Amino acid sequence: MSLIKDAQRGLVTEEMKLVAAQEGVTEEFVRKGVAGGHIVIPVSPYRKVKICGIGEGLRTKVNASIGTSSDISDVSVEIEKVRQAELAGADTLMELSTGGDLADIRRQVIAATSLSVGSVPLYQAFIEAAHKKGAVVDMEADDLFRITAEQAKAGTNFMAIHTGINYETMKRLQNQGRHAGLVSRGGAFMTAWMLHNEKENPLYAEFDYLLEIMKEHEVTLSMGNGMRAGAVHDSTDRAAIQELLINAELADKAFNEGVQTIVEGPGHVPIDEIQANVILQKRVTNRKPFYMLGPLVTDIAPGYDDRVAMVGAALSSSYGADFICYVTPAEHLALPTPEEVFEGVISSRIAAHIGDMVKLNKRDDDLEMGHARKALDWDRQYAVAINPKRAKEIRDSRMPADTDGCTMCGDYCAIKIVAKHFNF
Amino acid sequence: MSLIKDAQRGLVTEEMKLVAAQEGVTEEFVRKGVAGGHIVIPVSPYRKVKICGIGEGLRTKVNASIGTSSDISDVSVEIEKVRQAELAGADTLMELSTGGDLADIRRQVIAATSLSVGSVPLYQAFIEAAHKKGAVVDMEADDLFRITAEQAKAGTNFMAIHTGINYETMKRLQNQGRHAGLVSRGGAFMTAWMLHNEKENPLYAEFDYLLEIMKEHEVTLSMGNGMRAGAVHDSTDRAAIQELLINAELADKAFNEGVQTIVEGPGHVPIDEIQANVILQKRVTNRKPFYMLGPLVTDIAPGYDDRVAMVGAALSSSYGADFICYVTPAEHLALPTPEEVFEGVISSRIAAHIGDMVKLNKRDDDLEMGHARKALDWDRQYAVAINPKRAKEIRDSRMPADTDGCTMCGDYCAIKIVAKHFNF
Numbered sequence: 066m067s068l069i070k071d072a073q074r075g076l077v078t079e080e081m082k083l084v085a086a087q088e089g090v091t092e093e094f095v096r097k098g099v100a101g102g103h104i105v106i107p108v109s110p111y112r113k114v115k116i117c118g119i120g121e122g123l124r125t126k127v128n129a130s131i132g133t134s135s136d137i138s139d140v141s142v143e144i145e146k147v148r149q150a151e152l153a154g155a156d157t158l159m160e161l162s163t164g165g166d167l168a169d170i171r172r173q174v175i176a177a178t179s180l181s182v183g184s185v186p187l188y189q190a191f192i193e194a195a196h197k198k199g200a201v202v203d204m205e206a207d208d209l210f211r212i213t214a215e216q217a218k219a220g221t222n223f224m225a226i227h228t229g230i231n232y233e234t235m236k237r238l239q240n241q242g243r244h245a246g247l248v249s250r251g252g253a254f255m256t257a258w259m260l261h262n263e264k265e266n267p268l269y270a271e272f273d274y275l276l277e278i279m280k281e282h283e284v285t286l287s288m289g290n291g292m293r294a295g296a297v298h299d300s301t302d303r304a305a306i307q308e309l310l311i312n313a314e315l316a317d318k319a320f321n322e323g324v325q326t327i328v329e330g331p332g333h334v335p336i337d338e339i340q341a342n343v344i345l346q347k348r349v350t351n352r353k354p355f356y357m358l359g360p361l362v363t364d365i366a367p368g369y370d371d372r373v374a375m376v377g378a379a380l381s382s383s384y385g386a387d388f389i390c391y392v393t394p395a396e397h398l399a400l401p402t403p404e405e406v407f408e409g410v411i412s413s414r415i416a417a418h419i420g421d422m423v424k425l426n427k428r429d430d431d432l433e434m435g436h437a438r439k440a441l442d443w444d445r446q447y448a449v450a451i452n453p454k455r456a457k458e459i460r461d462s463r464m465p466a467d468t469d470g471c472t473m474c475g476d477y478c479a480i481k482i483v484a485k486h487f488n489f
Numbered sequence: 490m491s492l493i494k495d496a497q498r499g500l501v502t503e504e505m506k507l508v509a510a511q512e513g514v515t516e517e518f519v520r521k522g523v524a525g526g527h528i529v530i531p532v533s534p535y536r537k538v539k540i541c542g543i544g545e546g547l548r549t550k551v552n553a554s555i556g557t558s559s560d561i562s563d564v565s566v567e568i569e570k571v572r573q574a575e576l577a578g579a580d581t582l583m584e585l586s587t588g589g590d591l592a593d594i595r596r597q598v599i600a601a602t603s604l605s606v607g608s609v610p611l612y613q614a615f616i617e618a619a620h621k622k623g624a625v626v627d628m629e630a631d632d633l634f635r636i637t638a639e640q641a642k643a644g645t646n647f648m649a650i651h652t653g654i655n656y657e658t659m660k661r662l663q664n665q666g667r668h669a670g671l672v673s674r675g676g677a678f679m680t681a682w683m684l685h686n687e688k689e690n691p692l693y694a695e696f697d698y699l700l701e702i703m704k705e706h707e708v709t710l711s712m713g714n715g716m717r718a719g720a721v722h723d724s725t726d727r728a729a730i731q732e733l734l735i736n737a738e739l740a741d742k743a744f745n746e747g748v749q750t751i752v753e754g755p756g757h758v759p760i761d762e763i764q765a766n767v768i769l770q771k772r773v774t775n776r777k778p779f780y781m782l783g784p785l786v787t788d789i790a791p792g793y794d795d796r797v798a799m800v801g802a803a804l805s806s807s808y809g810a811d812f813i814c815y816v817t818p819a820e821h822l823a824l825p826t827p828e829e830v831f832e833g834v835i836s837s838r839i840a841a842h843i844g845d846m847v848k849l850n851k852r853d854d855d856l857e858m859g860h861a862r863k864a865l866d867w868d869r870q871y872a873v874a875i876n877p878k879r880a881k882e883i884r885d886s887r888m889p890a891d892t893d894g895c896t897m898c899g900d901y902c903a904i905k906i907v908a909k910h911f912n913f
Contacts, residue, residue, distance in 0.1 A: 135899030136889045239913045245859040246907045253903035257910035296859025337847045364858040366839045368879035376803045399887040400896040415790045423761045434788040435669040435720025455792035463823040465560045472824040475559030479677035483670045486681035
């Protein structure tokens with residue numbers, strides 16, 4: 066089954082109907098988007114997935130990445146992260162564990178959610194090589210493809226795969242140098258592997274085989290961003306753009322084979338380069354869904370990187386990015402806690418909305434909030450707030466004597482003064 | 490004494506020298522900026538103020554507004570807000586109390602800080618009228634001017650004064666209507682007063698007298714934004730722009746009289762209108778320092794408005810705003826706590842820096858962070874972090890087994906993989 070082929074045959078599937086209803090667009094709009102590769106709808110033949118469309122003309126979606134590390138590995142904490150991410154309104158999850166029993170953790174996480182769950186299969190392949198053979202560079206290509214298929218069968222329904230790192234990309238990196246090197250784990254693993262084995266990246270060299278696996282298991286392919294900058298001074302550099310070109314070329318090939326495809330983008334990007342990144346990526350990928358990672362627009366605010374990424378994500382979304390990977394306040398410092406996962410999702414959701422106000426002119430909730438504020442109607446305000454509970458908690462923690470207003474202005478509330486004295 | 494007149498005579502004062510040294514620009518650059526009205530340096534003849542330049546070519550500055558309300562009035566809490574604002578790195582404070590003994594609170598706040606302290610004199614004038622005469626609309630113009638002078642003598646060294654609300658501005662508002670009306674307390678008070686008394690705003694009608702007071706006490710005039718939108722659907726509307734035009738006209742007059750002048754801007758503004766606001770304001774004010782209030786770029790995130798304002802402030806700063814009024818997470822819900830003041834200042838400072846990366850190409854600390862990250866040198870990272878304490882707390886709360894890295898990636902840290910396998 067291929068949604069792309071269905072759409073191209075003129076068929077409007079149940080998934081497309083659902084997306085159209087969720088988004089308030091026509092079914093034909095969604096069908097055309099899928100048929101043209103501008104919209105993806107991740108599905109899975111192995112489990113029932115909450116349908117969520119990603120791409121042109123649709124609400125900007127937010128992904129929350131969770132997972133263990135070699136230092137902190139407790140599946141119950143990961144399940145709590147799933148719960149917090151869902152509470153905060155994440156649209157998708159990525160399960161990126163690198164510590165503990167990876168297959169078991171993934172199984173339990175998938176069992177705990179109906180959201181689409183993404184993965185990065187090469188993590189498991191490299192880590193198993195390290196455990197079984199002593200070094201990540203001893204990973205064998207066959208194991209990588211086997212694990213990719215296994216993860217799909219376990220219900221992982223989109224995958225970040227580092228197809229764009231090849232000798233050409235590596236040459237750009239070597240010839241250019243970098244301030245902060247590689248910060249993508251997939252990019253670092255694969256580059257190390259290529260250098261050690263003097264072999265081309267199997268995900269690039271055997272891309273046709275990869276596509277067979279994607280097709281067989283109906284996985285949505287998210288073309289990974291292994292060369293993304295890890296510092297604003299490395300942003301939009303030749304290595305990253307070379308990888309984008311390779312990914313874009315392969316994305317067309319995947320699309321032609323009926324594989325739904327997303328292309329990932331940076332990373333660390335100062336605000337004056339975000340628009341160029343979005344325009345370039347949309348152009349060279351023929352308007353494939355753009356999965357923006359962050360982006361972080363300054364490097365000097367560790368502890369607040371969810372807020373830093375909000376600025377980048379809001380701009381990205383306004384310029385046309387379709388899908389935002391959240392960043393938590395623990396980024397660059399530690400594995401996030403469930404509370405930090407919640408904060409990260411909220412920050413990204415606000416950013417996605419700020420962008421959608423421009424990209425899609427989605428401003429109805431803002432208008433309702435403005436009217437509810439003028440009416441001093443707190444229940445109406447909470448009803449359209451992104452987190453009604455938090456808003457209510459803050460106000461209730463300091464209730465005013467006159468319960469119409471709030472303690473900020475008390476008796477001298479501008480809205481009350483206006484209501485008393487004006488009739489316009 | 491007038492810094493403007495000094496600068497125009499070619500004199501480089503101690504204040505200008507200090508600003509030049511702080512900012513890494515030449516003394517001549519600062520002198521020219523002051524002489525042309527593009528830079529202000531708030532001073533006070535009544536107390537020693539920590540010198541801070543605001544305007545073109547200088548680092549974007551952050552103001553923290555504090556103060557009591559009729560519901561919550563405890564001067565010790567206000568003093569703690571001063572401490573938290575300074576800890577978080579605020580450049581200036583505004584003391585905006587509307588509850589308790591206003592003069593005494595202001596006196597104690599000013600005694601607790603060496604930062605420039607701003608005020609809105611009409612709050613006190615209107616509130617005293619309400620207490621003594623029964624209604625804010627019974628305020629008398631003489632009292633307003635008397636209080637303005639008293640506040641200056643108490644050491645308040647910049648003042649937001651609502652000069653731009655006149656019959657012309659009010660006509661725009663009446664003819665147009667609004668979704669959320671007026672949300673500026675000064676704007677609401679003054680409009681109510683004008684309607685009730687059928688008199689022109691004395692701050693406009695007697696602007697020359699106001700300037701005499703500003704000159705006598707060397708107050709920096711911040712032209713208030715009483716018509717600013719309180720909802721994104723009211724942004725950049727005819728009422729707000731009419732007020733801007735009046736303020737801009739008066740700002741030139743003030744400048745010609747040797748009064749240092751800032752012009753305030755909105756408010757609530759979606760991200761696609763921010764650049765137009767900055768360009769317009771800079772143009773019609775002849776490049777006076779632009780004091781941006783927020784701006785809030787969506788209305789649907791009460792409880793997170795410091796983050797929402799970050800997006801607006803970062804863009805504003807990048808386009809040319811010089812001075813940012815912070816927003817706290819309690820905005821629209823309650824009077825902020827000292828902790829919320831801290832959070833608000835941090836969010837605004839990050840935003841100001843994000844803007845300065847573009848406006849002034851200030852990226853040295855980002856570069857150092859990138860290099861420190863590549864070197865896995867945590868002390869160097871903390872040294873350039875906007876809040877070293879918070880960054881260290883997050884990492885230390887979850888220390889990795891291998892203390893070179895962090896628990897996010899543990900053994901599979903990209904930077905460690907790169908260091909082990911590459912030599913580029």
